[in-house]
Amino acid sequence: MATVLVIDDNSSVITALELLFSLHGIDAVGATTPDAGITRMMRGDIDLVIQDMNFDADTTSGDEGAELFQRLHGQWPDVPVILLTAWTELERAVEVIKAGAADYVGKPWDDHKLLTTVNNLLELSEARRELSRSARVARERRASLSREHDLRGVIYADDATERVLSLAVQVARSPLAVLITGPNGSGKEKIAEILHANSGRSGPFVAVNCGALPSELIEAELFGAEAGAYTGANKAREGRFEAADGGTLFLDEIGTLPAAGQTRLLRVLETGRFTRLGSTRERSVDVRVLSATNADLAAMIRDGTFRQDLFYRLNVIELRLPPLSERPADILPLARHFLGADRMLAADAERALLRHRWPGNVRELRNVMQRAGLLTTEQVITAAALDLPEPDVMLDAQEIPADEIVRVLRDHHGVIAQAAAELGLTRQSLYRRMERLGIPRR
Template identity: 50%
Template sequence: MDKILIVDDTPAVLQALSLLLEIHGYDVVTTTSPVEALQYANQLRVSLVIQDMNFTGDTTSGEEGKTLFYQLRELDPHLPVILITAWTDLEQAIELVKAGAVDYIAKPWDDQKLLNTIANLVALGKANQAKAKLLRQQSADDSTKSKASSVGLVYASAAMQRVVDMAVQVAKSDISVLITGANGSGKEKIAEVIQANSLIADKPFIKVNCGALPADLIEAELFGAEAGAYTGANKKRIGLFEAADGGTLFLDEIGNLPYSGQTKLLRVIQTGEFQRLGSVNTIKTNVRVISATNSNLLDAIASGHFREDLFYRLNVIELNVPPLSSRLDDIMPLVHHFLPNREISLSAENALKAHHWQGNVRELENSCKRVAVLKPTGVIEAIDFAFNQQMNIATPTRIAAQVNLISQTDGTSQANLASQTNTSKPATLEVSKEALEAAMRGEKGVIARVARQFGLSRQALYRRLDKYEIPY
């Protein structure tokens, strides 16, 4: 049932409009308070608002209604708002209609005209929703969608659909694919889509994080080792290429593979042959290689950190996964996937879409997990995601609206919330060149361990290594 919000300071008006609309099958919510009106619009997702222009006795300027109107428009730019008043101001009416008000009606109103206006607006809203849904369905072939969802990939954006379409298309071949994109954007899921839709979907699909391979054990990890080949090798070890024979080997973070490992990898990709560490016998293998990186490999080639010949072997087809900030249509489907059966307020939805999501889907998932623990029940608001504490949040006007709304509902002072909003970010950790060199030696060049030691992200560590010209 379509929900209509009526805001007026006169109880008799609320009663008359409620009776009129309820008789015609509408679900009506009423309030005399603009603050409550914002709360209802935020949490109940109403289809239409009918609002007065004055809410204080002896006030006829319409400024209160004007303020409420703009707050509603900021909350949801597509929400139809009908303005109704006993004190018609032509100049103000023209301004608000230009700003998006669908009608400006004088009291007393014409019942039939009002009902016709409401019916048309509700029907238009439904038509727009149906059209948007149809466009989403047309942008994604159902069979392609099902193939992607079978591996747990959740998306609704046209940008991600293009990536999935190409992934499904190249899946039937045996050529090498390089998947590029920022950390947490979904590169591994795209690799799974390729595998699931390939002719070898029932064959092994082995994943390896190249950044986590110990530099001195890369050869043993990739190609295996005979017993006694190195200290601690008490029995024969099967390598990743041998384990993936007939299937697919997914090399994640390929840009972090040391140069020596790149050379060995190039040979097996070129010839399909390798030898276990400590053996002279050649093993033939048939493995499809899919690799992924968040690094710019062309820059790595230019700086001498990545082999150009290996790059062209891996990059027969490149699939670039856009960052989440470029796929706004994916945000809410992902939120509902991570927070099933939970209500999300409009202010929270706006804040989620406004956030940059530097950590992409992984950051969004972690934020949703945090909310699920800290607020297990009730409507989820923007403040529940703690954007003001840990993220680069939305516009100052949205912050002010949230502070005002929260202060009215839970008694928190605006000054206190504003001080939280302006909390400065922690200082960036500076690490000396000597400390980095010692850590790289101690961890044998394993980037993940060094980054963890200093509490840095991989990208931050790489920037410092490049700054001090420390090889990795």
């Protein structure tokens, strides 16, 4: 049962509210002075406060109520406070509302309206506390993941990213091949680094971008070449497989590997042996192969441009890294990281970052923040400084984190139309998102 604390110097007001709430399944306790109210708050178990604006008989300014609210809000910012106010105190009450009070109720109050306000605030407060508890559990889980594994300094806060990281460290010590899929700029190489860092392999991490190499040189890059093996090969050189012996070889953009390179790679994966270009001597290596692609390899297999048997060799374990738009909780932590500790994001900048689609993913976000940091002399970065294009359509409600919705609802005292406007949603979209997340309507 929820508990409401009534702080009022008039004991008859306390008694009336205790009776009203008891008839509707709400427990109520009273305090007749601000100090007594603070003392009762310190004992805990208070879900909502209803406070008077004046406590001395000869005082009508509302200053006492404003001071009491500041004490309450400073120590218990998540507990909603309703102001009991006379019409003569209305202007002062509005000031306190702007400072963070949840609502005000005029004297004499309407029982039905007061109960509706109290029930809605209790539900919203419980949803906020539940989200806070969930966020705390998630932080503890992420901290444990970082303590137990080397995550190479990755910045994240989204559950989708956490699932990828958890699976990555789970399979890191296996010798099996891993295929990392995801769009360009999403951080696939960082996942490969994490796999290597937690593999227990003592050799180096060697990365090759297959898409950046001329097709005629890919085999020499991967397998090495003897002197004279091709024009310009004046001396023998080791390939990336030899360089990665005892460690990990990361083949990025594996879908661009030409047919001859695919055939030779398949043989190495099957036997662990290869020959340099221009040589007949077989060499053997102990290499864990990781690969990554943003291409649809299944479609390439159907088109005959990628070998199916090689696909099965590479795709023993698949790690799918979602685009940044599908892990919105990562956006602001990453933005702050790229911006630097000495700069801050304004509220409108945060909203703009959350609304943007990020087709270039983490790479685009990094470029935007670095550009804004370089071109802006102010410490606080605004939305204008980000220079992001206006969205063509409203942001999908599915992309807005639950805690952001609860925060905006609280800022607007539960008024759906105002909250939806700030979030860039229609009222119907916001209602659907609230229902799915279990956030109560006011």
